[in-house]
Amino acid sequence: MSEDKEPLFSAKNLKLITAPLGAQNPITVQVLGICSALAVTAKLEPAIVMSISVMFVVVFSNFIISLLRNTIPTRIRIIVQLVVVAALVILVDQILKAYAYEVSLQLSVFVGLIITNCIIMGRLEAFALANKPWQSVLDGIGNGAGYGIILVIIAFFREVLGSGTITLPALGTLHVIPKIFYEWGYQNNGLMILPPMALITVGIIIWVQRARNNDLIETK
Amino acid sequence: MDRQGNTYTFIYASVLVVVVAALLAFVSQTLKPIQQKNIEVAKKIDILKSVNITSTPKDAVEKYEKYIGNNSFILNYDGQKVDGDAFTVSLEKEVKKPAKDRLYPIYICTIDGTKKFIIPVRGKGLWGPIWGYISLNDDKKTIFGATFGHKGETPGLGAEIAKAPFQKQFSGKTIFDDNGKFTSVLVEKGQNSSGNPHAVDAISGGTITSKGVQAMLQDCLSGYVNFLKE
Numbered sequence: 001m002s003e004d005k006e007p008l009f010s011a012k013n014l015k016l017i018t019a020p021l022g023a024q025n026p027i028t029v030q031v032l033g034i035c036s037a038l039a040v041t042a043k044l045e046p047a048i049v050m051s052i053s054v055m056f057v058v059v060f061s062n063f064i065i066s067l068l069r070n071t072i073p074t075r076i077r078i079i080v081q082l083v084v085v086a087a088l089v090i091l092v093d094q095i096l097k098a099y100a101y102e103v104s105l106q107l108s109v110f111v112g113l114i115i116t117n118c119i120i121m122g123r124l125e126a127f128a129l130a131n132k133p134w135q136s137v138l139d140g141i142g143n144g145a146g147y148g149i150i151l152v153i154i155a156f157f158r159e160v161l162g163s164g165t166i167t168l169p170a171l172g173t174l175h176v177i178p179k180i181f182y183e184w185g186y187q188n189n190g191l192m193i194l195p196p197m198a199l200i201t202v203g204i205i206i207w208v209q210r211a212r213n214n215d216l217i218e219t220k
Numbered sequence: 221m222d223r224q225g226n227t228y229t230f231i232y233a234s235v236l237v238v239v240v241a242a243l244l245a246f247v248s249q250t251l252k253p254i255q256q257k258n259i260e261v262a263k264k265i266d267i268l269k270s271v272n273i274t275s276t277p278k279d280a281v282e283k284y285e286k287y288i289g290n291n292s293f294i295l296n297y298d299g300q301k302v303d304g305d306a307f308t309v310s311l312e313k314e315v316k317k318p319a320k321d322r323l324y325p326i327y328i329c330t331i332d333g334t335k336k337f338i339i340p341v342r343g344k345g346l347w348g349p350i351w352g353y354i355s356l357n358d359d360k361k362t363i364f365g366a367t368f369g370h371k372g373e374t375p376g377l378g379a380e381i382a383k384a385p386f387q388k389q390f391s392g393k394t395i396f397d398d399n400g401k402f403t404s405v406l407v408e409k410g411q412n413s414s415g416n417p418h419a420v421d422a423i424s425g426g427t428i429t430s431k432g433v434q435a436m437l438q439d440c441l442s443g444y445v446n447f448l449k450e
Contacts, residue, residue, distance in 0.1 A: 101258035
C-alpha cells in the first residue's frame with residue numbers, strides 16, 4: 001500500500017489537472033465534444049453553465065466508475081458507464097430546470113446530449129477504469145476545465161463581436177462596446193452568432209495553440 | 221462469485237438499474253413543484269408579452285395579478301362560459317380535439333381601464349410545435365399585440381417568428397372584414413404591412429413555419445368567432 005502515501009497533490013497528480021488545459025486539451029487537441037462547443041457558445045452565460053454541467057458529470061462519473069471499476073463485469077462495462085453518465089445528466093437537467101429555468105431553455109437538448117459527449121465516455125474508458133478514485137476526480141476536473149475554458153473563450157469572442165455584450169450568470173447583460181462606436185458606424189457582426197463562426201473560432205484557437213507549441217505539430 | 225459469469229452480470233445490471241431508477245425518481249419528485257412553478261411563470265411572461273408588458277421571472281407573478289388576476293375563463297365553441305381554470309387548460313391536448321369539442325381559454329387584461337382579450341394559440345411549425353398569444357382590442361376584432369414561441373425552428377429562418385420584427389406586424393391587423401366575416405390573418409410573402417388589413421409578411425426562408433403560423437391562427441382563432449361576434 002505504499003502508493004497510498006503519495007501526497008494528494010503530487011506533481012504527477014497535478015499534471016492530471018494541468019495537462020488537459022493545454023497540450024492534452026479535449027477540444028483543441030483531441031477534438032472531442034465539438035458539437036456542443038459550437039452550439040452553446042453564442043452567449044457567455046449558457047457556455048459557462050454548460051461547462052459547469054459537463055464538469056459535474058465528468059468528475060462524478062469518473063469518480064463513480066473508478067469506485068466500481070473492480071466490480072464491473074467487462075462484458076457490460078460500456079452499458080454500466082452509460083447508465084451512470086445518463087443518471088448524472090438527468091440529474092443536471094432536472095436541477096437546471098428547477099433552479100436555472102431560462103438557461104435550461106437556451107441549452108435545450110444540449111444538456112441531454114452531454115450523455116453522448118465523447119469527452120465523458122473517453123475519460124471513463126481511458127482513465128477511470130484503470131485508476132483510483134482520487135486520480136479519476138482530478139482527471140475529471142482537468143478535462144472538464146479544459147473543455148470549459150475553450151467554451152468560454154469561444155463564447156467571449158462570439159458574444160462581444162456578435163452582440164456587443166457580455167452575459168454573465170447573476171450579473172446579467174453588460175454592454176461592452178461603447179455606444180459612441182455605434183454612432184461612428186460600427187456594427188455587430190451577425191455572422192458571429194451563427195454556428196459557422198464557432199467552428200472558425202475553434203479553428204483559430206487550434207491554430208494559435210499549435211503555432212505556440214511545437215510538440216503538437218505532427219512530423220512526417 | 222465469478223465476476224465474468226452470467227449470474228453475476230445479470231444481478232449487477234439489475235441492482236444498478238434499480239438503484240439509479242430509485243434515485244432519479246426521488247430527485248424528479250422532489251424538484252417537480254419548483255419546475256412546475258417555473259413553467260407557470262414563463263407562461264405568465266408570455267401572456268403579458270402579448271399585450272406589450274415586459275416582465276422578468278421576478279415580477280411576472282405580481283404583474284400578472286395586477287393586469288389579469290382571476291380575469292380569465294374558459295369558453296366552448298358556442299361562445300358560452302364553461303367551468304374551470306383557464307390557466308390550467310392544456311392547449312396541446314385541446315388542439316387535437318375536433319373544433320366543436322375543444323375548450324377555449326381566454327384571458328382579459330385591463331390596462332389603464334381598457335380591456336384586451338388574450339387568446340392562446342398553438343400549432344405546428346417545421347420541426348415541432350409553435351405557440352403564441354394574440355391580444356385583441358376591446359372592439360374584439362383588431363389585434364393589439366402578438367407573441368410567438370417555438371420549440372426548435374431553424375435559427376435565423378423559422379425561428380424569426382419569436383422575434384419582434386415579425387410580431388410587430390400583427391399590431392393593428394383585423395381578423396374580421398367589414399361585413400363581419402372571419403378572415404383570420406394570412407402570413408404570405410410580399411404582404412407589406414401597409415396593404416392588406418388581414419395579412420402580414422411571411423419570413424423568407426421560413427415558408428413552412430410561416431404557413432404553420434397562418435394555419436395555427438386560422439385553426440385556433442376560428443373557435444372564438446361565436447364569442448367575439450357577440
